[in-house]
Amino acid sequence: MIPSLSEPVRSESLVDIVTKRLEEAIVSGELAPGSRILEQSLAASLQVSRGPLREAIRRLEGRRLVERRQNIGVRVAELSPGDLSNLLVVREALEGMAARLAAQRMTPAEIDELERLLHEHADQEELRDGKAYLQASYDNDFHFRIIKASGNRQLEESLINDLYDLLRLYRARSSKAEGRAQKAWHEHVEIVAALRSGDPDRAEAVMRDHIRNARLSVEQMMPPAAHD
Amino acid sequence: MIPSLSEPVRSESLVDIVTKRLEEAIVSGELAPGSRILEQSLAASLQVSRGPLREAIRRLEGRRLVERRQNIGVRVAELSPGDLSNLLVVREALEGMAARLAAQRMTPAEIDELERLLHEHADQEELRDGKAYLQASYDNDFHFRIIKASGNRQLEESLINDLYDLLRLYRARSSKAEGRAQKAWHEHVEIVAALRSGDPDRAEAVMRDHIRNARLSVEQMMPPAAHD
DNA sequence: CAACTGTGAATTGTCAGCAAAAGACTAAGT
DNA sequence: ACTTAGTCTTTTGCTGACAATTCACAGTTG
Incomplete structure (x- = not known):
């Protein structure tokens, strides 16, 4: 070119x-x-x-x-399991806020696009025969869209440039929890519904639940002694 | 020494x-x-x-x-009024979470100490004859204590090492809003009460209100055209 | 007179070399 | 055998010099 x-x-x-x-x-x-x-x-x-x-x-x-x-x-840098858990708490706070803002700003067209992404991935997953699988690129894409839709550049930079890089430090070696994929997908459905409702409180609550569940799932897989 | x-x-x-x-x-x-x-x-x-x-x-x-x-x-770096507003949204999310965690972890002794700080400052303020004044060092100290009490090192670093430095970029030239000092102090009282109750939801809500009010106060003083 | 081109100074980008500290290894002494 | 001292190697910390780029300004041309 x-x-x-x-x-x-x-x-x-x-x-x-x-x-x-x-x-x-x-x-x-x-x-x-x-x-x-x-x-x-x-x-x-x-x-x-x-x-x-x-x-x-x-x-x-x-x-x-x-x-x-x-x-x-x-x-x-090396993240202990405790650090990872702590980072997910930070993520819960920030992305909850991002979802709140997005609920007030996203256009129906943008939400449609998000939903399309959702179902596209569901199809892919069916092909994989129910095997627990959550493609990282899809997950990132889903969350990035909402973050960018917040319209808050500082929030976007904090999450995408700083926090996500640190989180990926950990993800590089430990893959996602086994049973989480399907549950996570349904939570994504809930998030889209909340965004469509335009209710900021609901959008924030649903997003926070989603990330909190991810954290709890991670914590369950961790050696209990390392929680600090 | x-x-x-x-x-x-x-x-x-x-x-x-x-x-x-x-x-x-x-x-x-x-x-x-x-x-x-x-x-x-x-x-x-x-x-x-x-x-x-x-x-x-x-x-x-x-x-x-x-x-x-x-x-x-x-x-x-230079922060536009819009950037400042955006940063305060990030701060609202993070410090709300910090207050939530602190409510679950602070000991009565730590809360007493926080309250002591509060009244010490109130005395100082009385001496200043009601003049609108909110000492930055006191304010930082108050918030820092709660942040550190969260026990989440990642949250602490995000706030103290990153966010607060950026905010101070702005504070260096524009002082606090005039009428806010007394109101802010009363909000601090509310925060301490919420922490003492040990109710995480309440602590988070009160802290978020406090920071949201600060943001609204700042936005009111800004040229409306610069909100984006 | 306006716009463009060319020249020179100032500033950033990059590199190689030297000094200083930390780590590894050997050898001697208790 | 274990510790201690000493030496050598490796690696980081810092500096000065050189190359490439930008900026300011004057000179020229239409």
Whole structure:
């Protein structure tokens, strides 16, 4: 494809590229949580010098995706089961609010689109013969749409740029709870219904229930000693 | 004071020092929102080379306190009135949740302490002869205590390390609404009462009302055109 | 006189090298 | 055998220099 002439020729800075690459590697599990990052070797394999790499790492530090210890080195952040539970509490608060705002702002057309997504996924799931399965991309898409429909840019950034990245840190190794998929899908149906009703209180309550259930399901699978 | 022997002798890295210094300068208004940061001159005045300064800036980038544009430079983040309003919505969601959790965890002694803070401030305010005044340090202290009492480290970091810094960006230039001080104090009384009752729903509702009122007060003072 | 082009200064982006700290390994001593 | 001291290697922290880009301003042209 020929790029538009109005677009800049030059690509982003090395720091931007490296940041994205690292972010991708971390949330995908390519760089495992807790694993150490060696500047020299990583810089070599990315074909950049240590300067830009260090700056990219600093940015991820600000977003809590990596942790640095003085003169020791950088590690990919590691979430304890307790941290995960705590993050899901934060998510419950924020996405509950997002659903509240979305209920007041979403157009019927947008809600239709959301419902279409819902049924499309239901069909896919039937093909899989009832096997517990909840495709992450569908789930993300469903939630992202509602978050974006909130019309609150700060809320959107807090959730999508910060919180979801941290959550994916965990999701990279532990898959979703087994029996949750079908239940979660029905909760999505409830959410769409609440959004269509336009009732902010109901939308927030239903969304919070949904995320709270996800948290309880996760907590049930965790070693009880690790709850703190 | 003599430092504990178990503490390291060496100070933090230059990046850590510069990060703190910049953060302080930004939230205090010493570096005004929207103002440009020149690496060379700032590095010179801080007596460090550009490397550590750039890394510190990258960290603040990750926290959205500064914004960088390719080959142009770095600016201190600037919040529109709409952004402020949006941030207060996020705060309402998060601190509502913090109050909910705190209601279930705070000991009577902690609540007494909170109440002591409340009345101490009331006395100070009487001395000021009814003049509308809400000391920022008191207000922060009040809210911080509840946030920390939530026992949720992720929630605490989201609020204190991220959100409050962004909010202070704005507070640096526009002071609190005039008539709010007394009302806000009474709302604080309500919050303490709710916490003492141990009822999570009530605690969350009262805290959300409090922050929502603050937002509405701010929105009233803003140019209506800027609400988006 | 307006608009465009070209030149130079200022600023950001990147790199390589040096200094300092931490970690690993060996060897000696109790 | 276990601890301790010493040395060597690896890795991080920091600096200065160079390259690339942007911005400001003057000169030129229509």
